[in-house]
Amino acid sequence: MxxxxxxxxxxxxxxxxxxxxxxxxxxxxxxxxxxxxxxxxxxxxxxxxxxxxxxxxxxxxxxxxxxxxxxxxxxxxxxxxxxxxxxxxxxxxxxxxxxxxxxxxxxxxxxxxxxxxxxxxxxxxxxxxxxxxxxxxxxxxxxxxxxxxxxxxxxxxxxxxxxxxxxxxxxxxxxxxxxxxxxxxxxxxxxxxxxxxxxxxxxxxxxxxxxxxxxxxxxxxxxxxxxxxxxxxxxxxxxxxxxxxxxxxxxMGVDGKADLRAGRIKLDAKAIAIGGSLGLGVTITNAGDSSAYAIVDYAIHHLGARGELRPKVFKWTKLTLGPGESVTLARRHSLKPVTTRRYYPGGHKVDLRINGQRVAEAPFDLLPGAGTGEIPQKGQYSGRYRGY
CATH class of the missing domain: 1.25.40.290 (ARM repeat domains)
Incomplete structure (x- = not known):
């Protein structure tokens, strides 16, 4: 480490x-x-x-x-x-x-x-x-x-x-x-x-x-x-x-009237331990009559200390689909501890966003793993510190 x-x-x-x-x-x-x-x-x-x-x-x-x-x-x-x-x-x-x-x-x-x-x-x-x-x-x-x-x-x-x-x-x-x-x-x-x-x-x-x-x-x-x-x-x-x-x-060149549709988000596991990675897959189709530009993002809804889910949006890809064209996307999302996030075991979910609009979601469980990625958060530093 x-x-x-x-x-x-x-x-x-x-x-x-x-x-x-x-x-x-x-x-x-x-x-x-x-x-x-x-x-x-x-x-x-x-x-x-x-x-x-x-x-x-x-x-x-x-x-x-x-x-x-x-x-x-x-x-x-x-x-x-x-x-x-x-x-x-x-x-x-x-x-x-x-x-x-x-x-x-x-x-x-x-x-x-x-x-x-x-x-x-x-x-x-x-x-x-x-x-x-x-x-x-x-x-x-x-x-x-x-x-x-x-x-x-x-x-x-x-x-x-x-x-x-x-x-x-x-x-x-x-x-x-x-x-x-x-x-x-x-x-x-x-x-x-x-x-x-x-x-x-x-x-x-x-x-x-x-x-x-x-x-x-x-x-x-x-x-x-x-x-x-x-x-x-x-x-x-x-x-x-x-x-x-x-x-x-x-x-960004997005047509707000484009008819872009997503199938079900496929996860390669329903439960993953902290420190592992989650596989994501989805098929996106342009159901419209003209080419459409798509900005594809996804959000992981992390479980907070008080039991609330907080979404963090990640970039996936940008693509242009012709009329009737479909594309299948796949990627892995790391759940290894990092210095900017603490993980809590429990129910999480992932959602897919096309041009900023949520179009699909799927739940998964995060299990205890090798570490929680805990770091000092705002307010946990020395009480004298007020500068930054």
Missing amino acids: AEPLKEIFNADAVAWLGQRLATAWADFPQDGFARAILADLPSLELKARIERIALEMQHLLPGDFTKSVKIVTKALGAPPPAGDGTDFGNFRVLACHRFVSLAGLDHPDLALEYFARTTRHFSAEFDIRPFILRDQAQVLAVMRAWADEKDWRLRRLASEGARPRLPWGLRLNALVADPKPLFPILEALRDDPVEAVRRSVANNLNDIAKDHPDLLVRYVKPWAKAEARAPLIRHALRHLVKQGHAGALEL
Whole structure:
């Protein structure tokens, strides 16, 4: 089994950071820093480890943020080369970013200057968010300027840091309520030459779609005139397509009047143990008089801790069927424990969705297996942690 993500912030990471801080500031108590943190580290999960390190930095670095932020910046050194957009850098730097969002909230100009430089070491998308909450207009204005910068890592931060519903990040409720202040940034980046930046724009749009579906469809519809934006638009509309939103499906080329039918979902087992996999099969037929485009998804309705079923939609395929044409699809769905989901034994079900519409379903039982895939969920980290 892969090493838990929290082990990125282990004794070696603490030693690495302590050494760099001591090199940048001769008075930094490197040994005491490590000793204090390592006493707590084994009992902490990922985010709480980041928080613990940042709090110790705040305790030991100068209380004057104008001095401490210079020390941290110096400790990180020169940013690595930008690369091609596939390497996001050193995860350990998150502890330094968290220090800045804890100690620098009353010094936004210095903090934003720090983020602009050090997001090149590792994205500052989580820790810029407290500053957006404090003064949205000011920070978004700075981020709009970043959207024109040469380094793709800074351009990506302009979008990713302002996502209304960034996973693991503070929710930006004002932008959830009214996302229009984001539009100048997204428009500046929609044709970015780096895929990682365009992907961030699509994720930002997908966040907006969850609260303003009709607005989002109206907003991106003119973008579709440029064929090169098709992948971005597909990714931006993925939530709405799964929900069967008519406007999103139309943008994806779906004819809402198409007569697509599905047979019974065939499962290769009525019961499967956690850690195994479930075989799915179904036949889809175009009963109409013209060719029809089909976006085929399926949802596994997972049993929750309170006995409720919660659907998780997965992509299956996209296809075009001629009049009267049928196709039989088959795939396997893994039920191995993963770091983002806990499995509970009991009754589950799977449903099939064609162009966002549920057309068939079948039940199955999930049996106890090698593990439940349990991970700390929101609210299970250290009670002191409030940043991400």
